[in-house]
Amino acid sequence: MFTEDGRPSPDDPRENGPRLGDERATLLEFLRKCRLTLELKCAGLDADAMARRSVEPSTMSLLGLVRHLAEIERATFRGTMAGRVVSRLYCSPEEPDGDFDGAVADERVVAEAWEAWHAEAAFTTAFLAGAASLDVTGEDPDNQHGTGGGAISLREAALELIHEYARHLGHADLLRERIDGRVGQ
Template identity: 65%
Template structure:
């Protein structure tokens, strides 16, 4: 039987944690931006230091969930909400199509070119979203995808929830790959 690991032994050194040091006691915009920044960095940390095979490794059958799939999925989510629904950009989805609605996960294969493209896509979409959120009033209304209005404020809260939920998945995926526990 394998000896259980101690959680405290596997956390990042607080001095090396890029999530620390953000604003505290900020106004509403700063608070929302910081909580979302923290969640985005958490996903990044869960994926760091892994090779293409590890990133593409599926959780358990029949699931197609992998860390690479989560990264691709979040690039798609960022693009859909910020570029398409809020900025009104007429851009195609990155991965999903009518014929392949799960292509963000299904296409997450152990190929370094796929990994590199996923990181580039995610960083590009996060950069766009951060700039949009900085430059736009929190009361700005976008479309929820079903024709209902949603404010930028609500979208930022939704994105925090979306990342937090998937970061829970990422914790379990990472632990299964190399034993690294969540934080």
């Protein structure tokens, strides 16, 4: 959040969350903060700004990051951990980078990306909060998570997701600064 003159607001929604919790509460809180950071980086931007690419030849954009993270949450938690057969949201064998390549400056595309991201985040949060244990496992047959094609625990999947957000939030910082000079938070 920012003040009208563009400075970071003292009322950061990421602050004052649960503290001194158990392992599950800690993972959920870190994930909540990562997601809020992504939303803050995208706040107030129109479709053109959301779809603005970083630097050629990269296709990275804030909209692409939203789509990519929705895709990752879906594959990891609906697919790998819940064991559901799910289709990809944006990517395919013919279009392996569809999450970024399809991130075009269209208000409908932006709205659909946020809708998908919110749905996948809600599923992940509910799954992580409701699982019997962080030791439950899912199968990673395609080795998407570096398991060698074997089992992955819910604990590992949650940490992998936090790591994925952390990597891309650095990108989001730079993308937002390129769009309007906004830094911080």
